[in-house]
Amino acid sequence: MALVPYVDSVIPALSKLQNLSARFHFANRDICIAQDWRNLGVAAVVWDAAVVMCMYLELSQVELRGKVAIELGAGTGLVGIVAALLGAKVTITDRMPALDFLSANVKANLPSDVQDSVVVSELSWGENLDRYPAEGFDLVLGADIVYLEDTFVPLIQTLQHLCAEATVVLLACKIRYERDANFLSMLRQWFTVEEVYYDKQRDIHIYKAWKQPPRSDL
Template sequence: MALVPYDGNYLPALSKLHNSSVEFDFAQHHVRLTQDWNTLGVAAVVWDAAVVLCMYLELGQVELKGKVAIELGAGTGLVGIVAALLGAKKVTITDRKPALDFLAANVKENIPPDQLAAVEVSELTWGQGLERYPEGGFDIVLGADIVYLEDTFPSLLQTMNYLCSNSTVVLLACRIRYERDTKFLNMLKQNFMVQEIHYDKERDIYIYKALKLTRKDL
């Protein structure tokens, strides 16, 4: 997740991003997240893609209980927090170093004390230091609105390839804004089987499911 501070002269439609906090009800819990657009920019606000992905997870279409999950470019941590509240056995919530203290504070505020040991906040810059994570060691990889900077596509794909085994389920929530977004999906299809599984018409958010191709599939 890029760290991009934003000018205070913003459009009214974006005003909710400048609120100091935002609240949701997910997984029978009240979730209150701090936002900090002025300091951390896009990494510190809740985007619609994260909300839609959490709504989808709450539907139970993907089994989380007992699973090991990781969230990429977590920002405020909403998706990873909800995954933990829905019963994931272990959740690693990642972002770049400047966002970690902010992210950890949101996790601490919203995860019950008896579940905190199962949630880890960890630095992950895509394509760097991957050896610190278990190769193919995650059942579920989650990403909300992480497909937007074309320069990051190769490192994001490298990271996904490393983290996923042939049984890992990848869920990506995003808005298809530009030709480059479609380009990313085409790049992803070189190593993953990709399927659109949900579309939120009101928010114009797609959710894609990706499964790593085996040697037989390639």
């Protein structure tokens, strides 16, 4: 969601973020994702939450074939790419400065017969939502998009717009700070939320959410 400029780091755990590419094997394909931490910051590196989300999509009972999906805050596009390889029709979104980089990763990693099932599109949460069909998606995906408190309200507004009662939302994230847990509390005002997976090694939670039906007492 946010573009953060590069800062040289001596923390070894962050060194992999400065690699120019990251390689994975999902959906029976080798995937090579370009990274550009120096110029685009957090939007242009693969975070653990995206990897765990892809593992979950590949191994779980989430039905993707033929489904209409949208990825929010896609960054490098890994999650949307894997969802498309697994059979979904995917709109992969991020803010405008990240789109050229995102589009290049999508083009480089999808075979020609799958590329027609993917659209890369600009989406700043809470803005110009009428560009996207209201309640028009079967699945909404987000990996490591819960970290900036200022984005919580527009993110929830965006989810409310995109989701019908049958829509499944999957969010993969770390709970780093109290504000992250506060986001889940905010989300529960409008959605039913449950944790469906936890990767202990990477400390990544996956939450499933779906829209609560309108209250009859209002």
